[in-house]
Amino acid sequence: MKFFKIYQNFFLRNLIINVLVIGIIFACVYDEFDGEKLGWSYLFKKICLGYIPMYFGVLCSNIFLIKMFFFQKKYKAFTVFFIIYWVCFYFFVSWYFLYTDLGRLKTLSVFSLVCNGTGIYFLHLWIVDKISQSSKDIINYESELSFLKQQLNPHFLLNAMNNLYGESLVAPERLPDRILNLSDMLRYQIEATKKDFVLLIEEVEFIKKYVEYYTFRNERLSITQNYEGDFEGIEISPLFFLPLVENAIKFSGETIAPFVILDVIVKGQNLSFSIKNNFLASGSRLLSTGIGIDNLKRRLEVYGLKHELVYHKKDDLFSVKLNIWDLPTAAL
Missing domain, CATH: 3.30.565.10 (Histidine kinase-like ATPase, C-terminal domain)
Structure with a gap:
């Protein structure tokens, strides 16, 4: 139950997941690019520079586009804003990556980001729904049991x-x-x-x-x-x-x-x-x-x-x- 409470907390859940993801990326990049020569602080800085805009890009898409338009069944508006948002985001991060000396960003990378980020968001909603339903069942059972104990x-x-x-x-x-x-x-x-x-x-x-x-x-x-x-x-x-x-x-x-x-x-x-x-x-x-x-x-x-x-x-x-x-x- 403690895990469920942590998962339902927006800030704790995101903090744990992002620290874990950055740690995994850091471990992979450290070996691939010979981290001993570059230094762990340099690699960590580069990873954060690339990861943070990606994270906020997906977060804004999920919270503002999917939640406010898709879930409200405003499908036409959602389609238009979704395409405009991600096209603008692509050009922004392409410039951002070159500006921060992170290399050239490929279209396939952003497309993968959109698909994975959206898919994970829907998976998260499904998990939260299951947790909520389980909690409701437990509460109803406890209420029924408590009342029966008193009344019977x-x-x-x-x-x-x-x-x-x-x-x-x-x-x-x-x-x-x-x-x-x-x-x-x-x-x-x-x-x-x-x-x-x-x-x-x-x-x-x-x-x-x-x-x-x-x-x-x-x-x-x-x-x-x-x-x-x-x-x-x-x-x-x-x-x-x-x-x-x-x-x-x-x-x-x-x-x-x-x-x-x-x-x-x-x-x-x-x-x-x-x-x-x-x-x-x-x-x-x-x-x-x-x-x-x-x-x-x-x-x-x-x-x-x-x-x-x-x-x-x-x-x-x-x-x-x-x-x-x-x-x-x-x-x-």
């Missing part, structure tokens, strides 16, 4: 049955709704974690059911919910907000007057999520592991979501504020 362990089921039994004695007419609520939560969890993305409206409904279940379990718990905006058609990864809501309810439950304030606001494809809860500043029996925040950070990173995440404690209040921009939308 004997302690949870015992409490659920006791609560349902008590409800059947006091208000039996509400019992079917309680059972249905519990069933819906478990069903959604099982189905949702098989997907990369679910509809935001479904995720919100799941949170509402989750909150309803825990307010039923703990009558002292006060949860204020506010949902604004058009949630239709917006997608998000499954059980995305669950760790934060779960922790807020759990730590608030230790206080005399537990409360949770939840706000979810959607504007276009932008989402603002905030949650606040009180907790025991001292004497808590619960150990804060930070898993909820870490889980959220990993999901934001893996799914490549543009975001801003802020969280802090003040006195006996814990708050989390998350803004996400350009959420994906469901295909029509």
Whole structure:
């Protein structure tokens, strides 16, 4: 996993690869041109002089031409700019090589550079896509396992049955709704974690059911919910907000007057999520592991979501504020 993180880091990946390539070229040239007479510093300088413009030429082509035109399906503009760019680049490096006393650059060399550089870029995108998909699968599996461990362990089921039994004695007419609520939560969890993305409206409904279940379990718990905006058609990864809501309810439950304030606001494809809860500043029996925040950070990173995440404690209040921009939308 450390290798994958390094590979996904643009600067570290490029630093390692370029140092490796320059080292290989240096080793080959050193023997071919009798490096002992020329000196290793002279050869290294010449290699860098020739390699650097080549590297930046390929980099600019990949980032600006392929990414901005080819991937945006602007094929005509891409073809025109691609040809113009590489023709200009050829004349530039031909002059540059003569100016720096590196010899005459051949057309075949630039053509090989274009093909190899572009091919390696597409290979890199394929590798990143596979790494991202593997990370998504791992996260979804961990989320499913964590939720099942919580919801299906004997302690949870015992409490659920006791609560349902008590409800059947006091208000039996509400019992079917309680059972249905519990069933819906478990069903959604099982189905949702098989997907990369679910509809935001479904995720919100799941949170509402989750909150309803825990307010039923703990009558002292006060949860204020506010949902604004058009949630239709917006997608998000499954059980995305669950760790934060779960922790807020759990730590608030230790206080005399537990409360949770939840706000979810959607504007276009932008989402603002905030949650606040009180907790025991001292004497808590619960150990804060930070898993909820870490889980959220990993999901934001893996799914490549543009975001801003802020969280802090003040006195006996814990708050989390998350803004996400350009959420994906469901295909029509």
